[in-house]
Amino acid sequence: MREVLLIIVLFLSGPVMSQDITPKDQIDYSRTGDYFPYVPLSDEDSISFPVSYEIELHVADIYDLEVTNNYFTSYIIAGAYSDYDSVFVTKNKDVIPLYPYDYIELELKEDMDKQSSNWYYWGYDDDEKYEKFAYEYSIKNTFYHKWNLREYPFDVQTLEINFLSYRDTSFLRLVPSENFPPTFNEDMDNLKDGYKVLSIEPKVSYFETPYEAEFAPDVIRKEVGTRLSYEITIDRSGSYLFLKLFGGSFMAFLISWLTFFIPPKEFESRISLNLGAIFGAIGNRYFVDSAMSGIQVVTKADVMSNMCVLLLIFNIIIIIVERNNQITWPFFEKSTNSLRVSAGLFILFTTLIILF
Numbered sequence: 001m002r003e004v005l006l007i008i009v010l011f012l013s014g015p016v017m018s019q020d021i022t023p024k025d026q027i028d029y030s031r032t033g034d035y036f037p038y039v040p041l042s043d044e045d046s047i048s049f050p051v052s053y054e055i056e057l058h059v060a061d062i063y064d065l066e067v068t069n070n071y072f073t074s075y076i077i078a079g080a081y082s083d084y085d086s087v088f089v090t091k092n093k094d095v096i097p098l099y100p101y102d103y104i105e106l107e108l109k110e111d112m113d114k115q116s117s118n119w120y121y122w123g124y125d126d127d128e129k130y131e132k133f134a135y136e137y138s139i140k141n142t143f144y145h146k147w148n149l150r151e152y153p154f155d156v157q158t159l160e161i162n163f164l165s166y167r168d169t170s171f172l173r174l175v176p177s178e179n180f181p182p183t184f185n186e187d188m189d190n191l192k193d194g195y196k197v198l199s200i201e202p203k204v205s206y207f208e209t210p211y212e213a214e215f216a217p218d219v220i221r222k223e224v225g226t227r228l229s230y231e232i233t234i235d236r237s238g239s240y241l242f243l244k245l246f247g248g249s250f251m252a253f254l255i256s257w258l259t260f261f262i263p264p265k266e267f268e269s270r271i272s273l274n275l276g277a278i279f280g281a282i283g284n285r286y287f288v289d290s291a292m293s294g295i296q297v298v299t300k301a302d303v304m305s306n307m308c309v310l311l312l313i314f315n316i317i318i319i320i321v322e323r324n325n326q327i328t329w330p331f332f333e334k335s336t337n338s339l340r341v342s343a344g345l346f347i348l349f350t351t352l353i354i355l356f
Helices: 002-012 238-261 267-289 300-323 333-354
Strands: 051-063 071-082 087-089 095-097 111-116 120-127 132-146 155-166 174-175 195-216 219-234
Touching: 051 155, 051 195, 071 155, 095 111, 132 155, 155 174, 174 195, 174 219, 238 267, 238 300, 238 333, 267 300, 300 333
Parallel strands: 051 174
Antiparallel strands: 051 071, 071 132, 087 095, 111 132, 120 132, 155 219, 195 219
């Protein structure tokens, strides 16, 4: 009986229970004017947040790409495309500035002597494929670069050009342009010989800014900005540099290897040539160190230099074993076996160092 009465009460209270109550989490506080970005918007205002700037990048030239520098210089041309004009006026006559200069920054090493233009307003592009408001910007300046030289001289470097927005992503975002992907000049006049640009790929990430704002009742936090990075992949033509760096060490090993063709009884000639070869390899080692001065990591160049010196020492040990009757290594009693093993080790280690 009690269950029946409960059902009747619920049925009779239906109209009251069905009142239309808007959930708190469905209120768009960004349009109320009381919260970030603090501009009241009505339903008649066409703007919606976040506003997106689609960024286009063209890398015209790259300068100062040196191992001893923690930076590089580049001349770039950028484009910014938006659905909104540089100024949006609401129905209440409030003004929301949307000019790219106010929101987009480049992450530079220094900007004291930068050669740059302001964002040039191209107006509205009414192309059916891309209906946007367009801006253009050019700059020549230095950008930070951290070298990764563990694979030197076969290293591939990734240069970064970063566009930053310190406004919260709920208000404004930077995104790579899909219609205008990043491009670069195929024949750069100032890119150092031996380097070649392979590709440019965009990457979007986010970071916390020092600025704080209120986004909803009892919701106060720091703004989260956008970092749009263009990663420029540059390949080093390592073959020429490889021969330049290790030509001396290879010649020293060849001299040492050829001593196995000298009869074992000519012990002094064999030892003299090998000692000369070791001094040559050590000298080449210092040449490599001078080319890599200030580098605090072990590179393939270091491993290759040490490998050549160790193989020369190995050759000297084999020559001594062949001469010394008190030490018997039957396999190395024949010089033909010694020269085959020495050449095989050289080819094997060189291949492993290059490939791995």
